[in-house]
Amino acid sequence: xxxxxxxxxxxxxxxxxxxxxxxxxxxxxxxxxxxxxxxxxxxxxxxxxxxxxxxxxxxxxxxxxxxxxxxxxxxxxxxxxxxxxxxxxxxxxxxxxxxxxxxxxxxxxxxxxxxxxxxxxxxxxxxxxxxxxxxxxxxxxxxxxxxxxxxxxxxxxxxxxxxxxxxxxxxxxxxxxxxxxxxxxxxxxxxxxxxxxxxxxxxxxxxxxxxxxxxxxxxxxxxxxxxxxxxxxxxxxxxxxxxxxxxxx
Amino acid sequence: xxxxxxxxxxxxxxxxxxxxxxxxxxxxxxxxxxxxxxxxxxxxxxxxxxxxxxxxxxxxxxxxxxxxxxxxxxxxxxxxxxxxxxxxxxxxxxxxxxxxxxxxxxxxxxxxxxxxxxxxxxxxxxxxxxxxxxxxxxxxxxxxxxxxxxxxxxxxxxxxxxxxxxxxxxxxxxxxxxxxxxxxxxxxxxxxxxxxxxxxxxxxxxxxxxxxxxxxxxxxxxxxxxxxxxxxxxxxxxxxxxxxxxxxx
Numbered sequence: 482x483x484x485x486x487x488x489x490x491x492x493x494x495x496x497x498x499x500x501x502x503x504x505x506x507x508x509x510x511x512x513x514x515x516x517x518x519x520x521x522x523x524x525x526x527x528x529x530x531x532x533x534x535x536x537x538x539x540x541x542x543x544x545x546x547x548x549x550x551x552x553x554x555x556x557x558x559x560x561x562x563x564x565x566x567x568x569x570x571x572x573x574x575x576x577x578x579x580x581x582x583x584x585x586x587x588x589x590x591x592x593x594x595x596x597x598x599x600x601x602x603x604x605x606x607x608x609x610x611x612x613x614x615x616x617x618x619x620x621x622x623x624x625x626x627x628x629x630x631x632x633x634x635x636x637x638x639x640x641x642x643x644x645x646x647x648x649x650x651x652x653x654x655x656x657x658x659x660x661x662x663x664x665x666x667x668x669x670x671x672x673x674x675x676x677x678x679x680x681x682x683x684x685x686x687x688x689x690x691x692x693x694x695x696x697x698x699x700x701x702x703x704x705x706x707x708x709x710x711x712x713x714x715x716x717x718x719x720x721x722x723x724x725x726x727x728x729x730x
Numbered sequence: 731x732x733x734x735x736x737x738x739x740x741x742x743x744x745x746x747x748x749x750x751x752x753x754x755x756x757x758x759x760x761x762x763x764x765x766x767x768x769x770x771x772x773x774x775x776x777x778x779x780x781x782x783x784x785x786x787x788x789x790x791x792x793x794x795x796x797x798x799x800x801x802x803x804x805x806x807x808x809x810x811x812x813x814x815x816x817x818x819x820x821x822x823x824x825x826x827x828x829x830x831x832x833x834x835x836x837x838x839x840x841x842x843x844x845x846x847x848x849x850x851x852x853x854x855x856x857x858x859x860x861x862x863x864x865x866x867x868x869x870x871x872x873x874x875x876x877x878x879x880x881x882x883x884x885x886x887x888x889x890x891x892x893x894x895x896x897x898x899x900x901x902x903x904x905x906x907x908x909x910x911x912x913x914x915x916x917x918x919x920x921x922x923x924x925x926x927x928x929x930x931x932x933x934x935x936x937x938x939x940x941x942x943x944x945x946x947x948x949x950x951x952x953x954x955x956x957x958x959x960x961x962x963x964x965x966x967x968x969x970x971x972x973x974x975x976x977x978x979x
Contacts, residue, residue: 520959597846601964608963610955635960670978706859706977710769711884714857714970715850721967722974728955729919 484529484548492529492558492568498622501573507624509569510561517634523571530567531555560626571637573624579642581649583656584677585612586727589646591693592619592684593716599623600631601717602682607635609724614641615649615679650679650696659698661689662719666700669726680727682720733778733797741778741807741817747871750822756873758818759810766883772820779816780804809875820886822873828891830898832905833926834861835976838895840942841868841933842965848872849880850966851931856884858973863890864898864928899928899945908947910938911968915949918975929976931969 494500495508506526509518512534518525519541528541529548541547552564559565581587588611593599599621606614620643621628623636650659660674661681681697683689689697703722705711714722743749744757755775758767761783767774768790777790778797790796801813808814830836837860842848848870855863869892870877872885899908909923910930930946932938938946952971954960963971 601967604960604964605967607960608952608954608958610957631964633961638959703857703974704977705857708859709857710887711853711856712882715853715880715966717964718850718854718966718970721963721970725952725971725974728953 482548484550484554488527488529488548489554489558491527492570495570496560496626498625501622501624505573506570507573507629508626509571509629510559510565510567510626511630512566514629514634515567515569518569518571518637521634521637523574523637525569525571527570528567529555529569534566574640574642576642576644579613579640581613581615581653581657585657586676587611587613587615587657587679588720588724589650589679589681589693590614590616590620591646591681591689592617592687593682594619594621595685595716596621596625596627597631598685598715598717600628600633600636602720603628603632603639603641604635605717605721605724607632607639609728611639611724614639615646616641616643617646618643647692647696650693653679654696659696660701660723661694661697661699662702662723663689663694663697663700664702666702668704669701669723670704672699672701674727674729678727680720680723682716682723685716731797733799733803737776737778737797738803738807740776741819744819745809745875747874750871750873754822755819756822756878757875758820758878759808759814759816759875760879761815763878763883764816764818767818767820767886770883770886772823772886774818774820776819777816778804778818783815823889823891825891825893828862828889830862830864830902830906834906835925836860836862836864836906836928837969837973838899838928838930838942839863839865839869840895840930840938841866841936842931843868843870844934844965845870845874845876846880847934847964847966849877849882849885851969852877852881852888852890853884854966854970854973856881856887858977860888860973863888864895865890865892866895867892896941896945899942902928903945908945909950909972910943910946911951911972912938912943912946912949913951915951917953918950918972919953921948921950923976923978927976929969929972931965931972934965 529550658678907927
């Protein structure tokens with residue numbers, strides 16, 4: 482079946498954050514990322530592809546969600562500057578499906594604003610088997626195309642949701658430790674780290690917000706070389722070093 | 731003294747990689763980065779700034795390298811979209827000043843192509859006190875403005891040069907170990923790591939090139955969670971985890 486005008490309109494709406502919120506869906510572009518999406522548990526609503534992609538993926542062209550799209554039409558709606566073959570629409574994960582269990586190691590993103598950093602953090606969390614990611618409402622939208630690209634599809638594999646972090650941390654105070662990187666923290670290389678924990682990663686320039694700092698039960702610090710004049714680490718880098726330490730558990 | 735037309739022409743030429751090669755110099759923009767440059771050992775040839783910046787930095791306006799520039803003129807030559815106050819020209823470090831010592835822990839970049847990754851790697855290397863960085867000739871130009879920005883000025887503090895990696899590694903085979911991340915490598919968390927080493931970081935999509943792989947004396951691997959379906963880590967992230975492990979020495 483050919484793609485309809487209404488579907489093209491939907492895809493265009495989903496390029497923006499408020500469109501994704503309104504329709505509770507997001508778009509995925511490009512052969513590699515759509516493959517990752519198909520392999521994931523995400524609920525796919527539409528796959529719009531050129532004849533070329535269809536010929537190489539005949540098992541998908543028979544599905545009721547498949548739509549054919551001309552190269553010209555796809556070029557017009559695509560975020561990609563170079564030639565693209567396929568674009569898919571998937572449902573956003575439902576918040577009610579998300580719950581934190583006793584043994585979960587949960588990554589908490591306190592206002593990560595750079596889409597590249599966010600995608601890289603999700604990719605690294607996926608590598609280290611992090612079970613869940615929780616983001617403050619001010620964190621960048623994980624379903625924007627830059628984040629999807631830099632996550633290399635990991636965003637399809639880790640449950641992630643946006644919420645009020647203070648309420649969330651308070652609700653799990655009895656069962657979960659709260660680790661956060663502060664200048665006053667203890668050397669992470671010498672600390673026994675525990676599962677059933679939240680790991681807080683702060684904003685790129687402001688760090689962890691004061692009201693979240695108050696809820697940290699174990700402040701940590703990544704020690705720098707005594708010769709170094711560097712002021713800080715990139716947020717995604719700090720996150721990866723912390724996750725690496727937790728992976729030794 | 732007012733900036734001259736020839737100096738403006740030089741600044742414009744230094745925006746491009748071949749201009750930097752030709753004049754053996756590079757530009758640094760913005761208050762924060764120019765401050766880092768001034769604090770570093772780099773040889774500064776020119777500081778062009780608005781009246782506003784001059785008023786706040788009177789210790790620099792008297793220097794022979796200082797030039798006054800109008801807001802309008804600066805806006806015209808700046809890479810920045812928003813208002814800028816200062817731009818500086820510094821000499822590229824000289825290759826002959828660069829030598830590898832017996833105890834050096836040297837980071838070797840085998841064709842890192844993304845400027846953001848390169849800057850982040852340099853920033854992390856600075857944090858962990860890496861003494862030197864060597865890049866393949868195909869690695870992104872470390873003195874382009876995106877790299878300077880994402881390095882947060884660390885590029886001014888670590889000696890870095892471009893060379894033929896195969897010749898370099900062969901020349902130090904007797905004194906230095908060569909570590910590189912390969913799928914066949916040993917778990918980095920369980921390996922005794924040694925100083926007097928080169929640490930190879932490979933290209934974002936192709937990894938370490940075959941001729942460099944042949945020179946690795948200890949292949950390493952960052953183990954992923956048994957539940958993870960992630961295919962790889964971002965190059966800057968892998969680098970940071972490896973440097974973190976070496977920092978425990």
